[in-house]
Amino acid sequence: MYFQLLKQLITGIIIYLFFAFTGAYAQTTKFRALAVLSRSDDHEKMMMAAKPFLEKLAKESHFTINITDDTSKINDANLKNYAVFVMVQLAPFDMSYQQQDALQRFVEQGKGWVGIHAAGLTGKDFLAPNTRYWQWFESMMGNVVYSPHPAFQKGTVIIEDRRHPVTRNLPAKMEIEDEWYEYNRSPRGEVHVLATADESSYKQVKPMGDHPIIWTNEHFRRVVYIGIGHSPVLLQNPNYGVLVRDAILWAAKSN
Template identity: 40%
Template sequence: MKITPAFICLLLLLTINHTTQAQKVTKPKFRVIALAEIGGGHARFDTAAKIWLNKLAIDSNFSVDYITDTKPITKAFLRRYQLFIQLDYPPYPWSDTAQMAFENYIKKGKGGWIGFHHPTLLGVFDGYPMWQWYSQFMGGIEFKNYIPGGASASLTVEDKNHPIMKGLPTSFTTKDEWYIYNQSPRANVHVLASINEDTYDPQKNVKMGDHPVIWTNEHVKARNIYIAMGHFPSLFQDENYTTLVRNAIFWAVKK
């Protein structure tokens, strides 16, 4: 077979077109940065979360990168991502640079945010002062107590029309090491779900009365969701929980 210049040009054009089409298919729809705590009591939850997130990312064509501390966080770093997931990482210790970058990301709506469990560990811990802005972001609360070992409780969906509640029953049972705050965040956030402390199983005396567990702060531009449940890895075997998290991800990135 005689190979002519025209034939070579045709092959090159076909190769370029194939490569371009492949890039269109494989380019992720959006990018996620997940801040995950290593070690400690939440390591098993974070491991289960990563496995679940990685599968969802493959199935839904988005990418997830992980960091284990806040050192990389700057405004330039966060510009690369459309969603910030805080997997059981507390609001300390963050550098001043990381704090300012995160505040800018949330206040200006540079991307979405989902926080699990540990972000409301607000107060003075390990010599670090409470991050006042973060406390206001979470509804003006301060951590006071929790239920060691956890307890099951009946969760009631308060806003059935919110997109993250799509496909969920109006009430279901879930388990966590429930946090208690100095006050309910309700006055400062939009509560999406709460638990009935009288349904604790086993019964516990660690209560705060009005007990929201899923909420969003509508006073900032970023779409944001806080989910109190985030201690036990078995949560990712609960269809209600995985539906909630999946909905939250796509709502937060406006997809």
């Protein structure tokens, strides 16, 4: 009887360890994301802080993330290994034509895209003469053109959609410091607005009135833009961590 109980106990332990190991392995290989960082001097401090920030998010949420500032990694052969592309302040005009085309194909195939802050720098003002403009990217952004942002200052983000997976774990309002990107018009009507900037909480350059700051584009399966994210201090805000985490997890979903 004693040996039979001992055998059952050992068998139980082996089964438990097997499922614990395979379960943990499955969690760590949930999906793969590629994050490409900006090389702009203006974003250097944020990029230094973004790498450990993203690595921590990935570890805690059980997905794999590869982080680089090498835009040559944006090619068809490499992108096929990933479910999500995270554009961390990398401006669209800092990519070559071939890299732009590869990312466009990636998104049009139904893969996920998360753009943060300077990833949304649409418009032709930044382009050198005789440079091709990536009109498709402007369309993905909701057909808006970036205009000069106001001074870095404290303001309030109002969460408009409290049910969407990207924003449902956030409070109704978040007070942060940022550059509060402005555009030539509101993208509302062409995108699904998740959050807006409360223009009464800071000084604008050109008030937009309706000022979306986080949105998805439902013409694509998994595209989300987060307009806030200039300062590395923001990465210490737990709510911002939740926002970026949930944006990546949502963008990675296959249905």
